[in-house]
Amino acid sequence: MEHPSTGRQFSDPSRSFANLEAALVATMVTAATDVALLLDGSGTIIDVAMREPDLFGSVEKGWVGKSFGEVVTVESRQKVERMLTQGPDRESPARREINHPMPNGPDLPISYSLLPLTKNGMRLALGRDLRTMAALQQNLVETQLALETDYARLRSTETQYRVLFDTAAEPILLIDAAARRIIDANLAARQRLEKDGKRLVGAPLSSIFGQSSQGDVEALIAAARRSGESESDEPRSVRQ
Structure with missing residues (x-):
């Protein structure tokens, strides 16, 4: 099946992946994303997997048994609620930027998409670390400001040159x-x-x-x- 926003999908995943071992699937999920949260039907975190063990320090060790909304910042809770109530889309899962509070540093931004796993409501929240993207955006802003400063300085120099030139x-x-x-x-x-x-x-x-x-x-x-x-x-x- 093909979808305009997700590229090409497997044509028959129910047949192609029917015999995969659970451990192999878990390994593939961890390798494909920075953090994965296994949620039950009510949004409670059942299990956590991460590609980098120090992504959250040790904060994530206390997440199991808490709701997804409990482990995010106050301003991110409404986003989590919308994700959980609107329901995941297998064809084109929407991504939302969610911030996790960190005890000894700035909030950790993660881009999550929600995927259904079973018919009884089990879901998987797949997250990507946005810190690299945020750093790139900050560098872009700083570069833009530097260019604007250089342009203003150039215009000032050009004006001074023109005055001296014509006088x-x-x-x-x-x-x-x-x-x-x-x-x-x-x-x-x-x-x-x-x-x-x-x-x-x-x-x-x-x-x-x-x-x-x-x-x-x-x-x-x-x-x-x-x-x-x-x-x-x-x-x-x-x-x-």
């Missing part, structure tokens, strides 16, 4: 050395070099300097690229 008295051009095109120009450069409505940004560098200065400009660009430092020269002519 400089000397004309300044930023160019794409490979394409030989102007990618930015400060206010002084735009006021001096923009003529007849033609914008500097995006224009070829050759449109700014006269023919006699093209060689000087090329030499200046080549020297700056080789040294990685600032170079200076005075082109002989600028187009007006």
